[in-house]
Amino acid sequence: MSARRTELSRRGFLTGSLLVAAGSVLSTACSTDPNGGSGSGAKTTLNVWYHAYGEAGTQQAVLRYATAFTKANPDIAVKVTWVPGDYSSKLNATLLTAAAPDVFEIGDFNENLARRGQIAAIDDVYGSAKSDFNKNAVESVGVNGKLYGVKMIDDVMMLYYRKSVLSKAGIKPPTTFDELVAAAKALSTKKSKGLFVGNDGLGDTGTLAVFSNGGDLVTPDGKVAFGSAQALEALTGLKRLHDDKSLLLGFTTDWGDPSAFTQGVVPMQWCGLWAMPAISEALGDDFGVVPWPAFKTGASPVVRVGGWTSCVNAKGKNMEAAKKFVQWLWVQQSDLQKDFAESYGFHVPPRASVAATAKKLSSGAAKESVVLSQKYGKHYPGTWDTAVSSTFNAAAAKIVAGEGDPAGLLADAVKKAQGEIDKQRGA
Template sequence: MPISRRLLLAGGAGIALTGCGSNTGRGGEGSGRPRLSHWYHQYGEAGTRQAVGRYAAAYDKAGVRVEWRPGNYDQQTAAALLTDSGPDVFEVNGPTLDQIRGGQVVDLTGLLEGVKGDFNRAVLAPKTWDGRVWGIPQAIDTQLLYYRRSLLEKAGVRPPRTLDELVDAAGRLTAGPVKGLFLGNDGGAGVLGGTPLYAAGLSLVTDDGKPGFDDPTAARTLGKLHRLYAGKSLLLGAPADWSDPAALIQGLTAMQWSGLWALPQVKKALGDDFGVLPFPSDGPAGKPAVPVGAYAAAVSARSGRREEAKAYVKWLWVERTDHQEDFALSYGFHIPARTSLAAKAAKLKEGAAAEIVGFTNDYGYAQPLLWTVAAQTAYQDALSRIIKEGADPEREVKAAVRRTAEELRRAGKKS
């Protein structure tokens, strides 16, 4: 049979088509040690990526490939967990209740045998559901209020101890282009979250699984945040958002809510000209509050090597305390999740760092596991409308409570 040009073309197309799809990126089955993939979100601090690569290379029972994933990490992992091509081990700002109940992550309770008591209770609690642990906390992060000492002295303002003092101070510190307070470009609804509620002695979800802010106090406290916005004492539209201390360092604001991770940068730029505070308390039942949370290491239920993955997680995040301390304190600035390590660390023993560790111990609250994304969205929308549009706090809080109660019912239904 003579081969026509068209036949050749068709054949070529066929070969080209079958060529796709053979490489699934999961090769290396036959090379002895099992292969594991381990996902991290992109840390901003220089050196973290190299460090996690070093830890992975030091593990000898499996070949661990670290994947460093910039961009919307939560979305990426959520989508990857639905497929077989996701990670074996991944760090997660959770796992969320739906991830646990959907059977997407593996029970890791056994890994903590004998050392469970050494993990910070507040951050371990949201990783626990039905008495089982679903993620191993890696390092604790917290947020707090930074202020410029010199600017406060110049304006004759003392560091605010109550929410009313904070509102008042922000107003008096606002002078021309310098604003009093920076709570993020959205006016604070995103980053503050439940913090003002805890500062008023309330909570997001109570221990018995009810909305924790179904109380007139909530509307009163959140309503005060509108005064900050209406008084034009909030910095808005800064080039770098709240998580970056640039606004404080560049003198765009006198006080800024930011993370513990910003401490080294603030110290380097401002020397002694700064102080730290928790979110100030409000009302007679209130006490100061700082949010605490931890990224956790979790194992995907769709992994083909769950046992190997668990063994690796146990090795890295339970046994190798030297790696854990290096990870928490050598690059960025986090508090080790193991209380024994946090107590030992020299960097956390003096100055502002020691004060902040004190805040987390005395005033730290962690977002409850039952605080689902849908409830959070409803609450955040309400808070944004209260702050920026001056919406009636009582009505907004009531709507958020209703949505939260629905979500909690859904959560309770299937447990």
């Protein structure tokens, strides 16, 4: 699931650490003791961090993977640390201390970690398998020609719609922004709204608007690009959805959870592929998926691709063992990669050969989602950290709410965001 979405309700059997060594879990209690009270004889103990995934079974899965790794490498124990709550803040704080994990995952890759020397370049981990990773997965972890992580899963985000509801209203799935606006308005009533994109009425739509009109957020050389004429035009266009009062606001869960859609509160919702099993269970085949539509003729639809990336602590004492773990799990073990991608919500394996054998993604709406991601997928630039994205989203929120001059708001955001990126890059 995407790092920058409201998390689903968290389920799991612990919120601490478990030690795995010699192919078995050595402690069944929450513990930070790297020896687990055991005499495993492992020469190295890796601390591996995961954020608290919402999909049931994920926590148990990563423990199974660690067990399989230690069985194959009995000299390396693995302490699996499951981190609930604000994972990013906890990780960033811990990376500044001696307690920093050896291996950890990050969502929506942030190249600032590489520039600060906190994550290691791991090109050697890929080996001959590099060409098997999709272009998006490789480009998203690159900084100055080196690769600083291995993508674990691609999280695809797109627009879901209820086939029966749209058909009854005589509405076709929207293929242009004008059609989306018209559909959302036509499907809204006094008691319900036509579209859900987030409780704040914005969600991903600001960046989607820019992409869908041929614009960009930040150039590869670190120049803010969301101040372009295309971006301004598309962001201003988003205001139509708000003026028409077509958007569901303030629901009990945010856009990353499909409840508003599955409960029939809205007939269209922006959400992720991870939610498709729950949607299928609730609605059968009475749903379809489309990309965020092109803003106008000549522009391109958009499917956002986020996901999670496994990184190695550049300052850790166990770097070689850490690389070995990342390579073993996310490069060599295709069966485990496939299990992680399709057994706990749906995600796309970044390796083409693995994705091709994922049966649950090989038909219906799931297959269509994969095809859409390959054709229209866009990932956030590595400079798109919290400071930069918050600056952009604040301006976008004011523009769609009609608060101030759009051009002035966007220009101010560009200036502020450029300052943040310049700091990232040491300019």
